[in-house]
Amino acid sequence: MSSDCMQVIPTTMYMRAISLFTLSRFMQSWRLSMAEVVLRGSPHVLYRRRPALVRAMAAEARRKVSHVLTVAGSDSGAGAGIQADIKACAAAGVYCSSVVTAVTAQNTVGVQGVHPVPEDFVAEQLRSVLSDMEVDVVKTGMLHSGSVIEVLCSSLKEFPVRALVVDPVMVSTSGDMLSAPSTLAVYCNKLLPLADIVTPNLKEASALLGGCSLKSVADMYSAAKLIHSLGPRNVLVKGGDLPDSSDAVDVFYDGEKCHELRGSRVVTRNTHGTGCTLASYIAAELAKGSPVMQAVQRAKSYVASALCYSKDLVIGNGPQGPFDHLMKLKNHVSGLAQKPLFNPDDLLLYAVTDSGMNKKWGRSITDAVKAAIEGGATIIQLREKEADTQDFVEAARSCLAICRPCNVPLLINDRVDVALACDADGVHVGQSDMPAHLVRSLLGPRKIVGVSCKNPAQAEQAWADGANYIGCGGVFPTSTKANNPTVGLDGLRTVCMASKLPVVAIGGISVGNARSVLEISVPNLKGVAVVSALFDQECIATETRRLRSILSDVLRT
């Protein structure tokens, strides 16, 4: 494919997304007449004739705020429905407008009342938003009658959007009916054929298929395929209610292949609104341009993090509480300010300590960490293979007291217990350490989890497990870690290209070869992690400064 073609394909999308207002501003500043735009017709032709203009328009379109419209019911308790949808989109960084189909009176006990909004007023709300606000993706929730669904289908014909996410809400999690049985046929015949993805739970999948019983993952595979034959392009059957499973298993079918998506089940009463939230987060990811499978994975991982963060929240007295979509409520409760989330740029100069080297040079671990920070290390990992647990916790606490005021994150190698005991900023684990998804559930969403990876499959798994970054190596031979095959610069490049996470390179890296590592120039390679280049040296601060200046220099050029 020529580079011209590569530019043209996304340009088509950007141009669809660009508003008339923006187009008219561009026409003025590029002295382009409407006749010229019309005559030149397709973006492909425009690109060939005025590539700089199209590039500028594409840049403008990238600045467009991604927008999901939710068409759903209001939940007075704000755990589910429209309220959950808006919070989930906000958490994903996407604007969310709302068309209210019904107003419900509900709380953590159940649904006490439903007041449907008349169809013609649903139509009026749809027209208001869709005619004006450049919606990317529509997500549906509670559609209480066949006529509301019909109103929505005709609005979508009049105002097409990029994608439609259908969460076929029929029964609330408390077991209350939210849509009339007669709506089922309209769902199947009119709405599902328009859907890019439909996300039923077991009860809803069974209802869509005429009441068949779904009791196993094998049943979910069959259900996903049967629902796909009703017309949606992708189906996600959610297995949260599957009996006898410690994992949360969902089945995703894209029309060709079934994928089993597993995550550990978070044990909490605060699960009200998980279905609405998952579908809205998928919609938000699609609005940002993610492919469907990636949108689903990200949504699952987000919901797991939010549930985990909120597992002890107490809101309401009923059996099913809401969770905290923005993961901020505990701040207020504890009066503690929220630390910022992981910044991939912190991986630039990653200093990993070594007790043997400190002993050899007669230094304490705190002196070593102080010197590395003084020289410009951007993140520290305590890798103390020989330390007793008590000494390790104490050393970690003292190092945290050095790192925190300097805003340098401090991670613990291997030992989740030590990290929890001292409230470190995160943990780095390898392939034979505790699995990263367990580390994530133990540490919660706001800590940093790093995973060592030597190949694309491991990188993919680290991402699915909720890691923040991967460490790839050993890049070059090293005597710091025994029995560790090298991947070389080619292996590093292959892993970086496959990884959806930022990468730090490790193994045999020093002032002599750091430049060659960063110069493989793959955008998600964010830095180098080093042990002996800093800590097996006479002056740690001097060596750190030398390495930092080389790295900063490569980044500048």
Ligand SMILES: Cc1ncc(COP(=O)(O)OP(=O)(O)O)c(N)n1
């Ligand atoms: C940043 C970084 N990357 C890789 C490793 C290696 O971790 P692991 O594979 O678990 O090996 P040990 O360090 O535990 O021997 C790392 N520590 N840091």
Ligand SMILES: Cc1ncsc1CCOP(=O)(O)O
């Ligand atoms: C911990 C680790 N993981 C892969 S290589 C390595 C050791 C890196 O040490 P050095 O920077 O001294 O080569």
Ligand SMILES: [Mg+2]
């Ligand atoms: Mg390890």
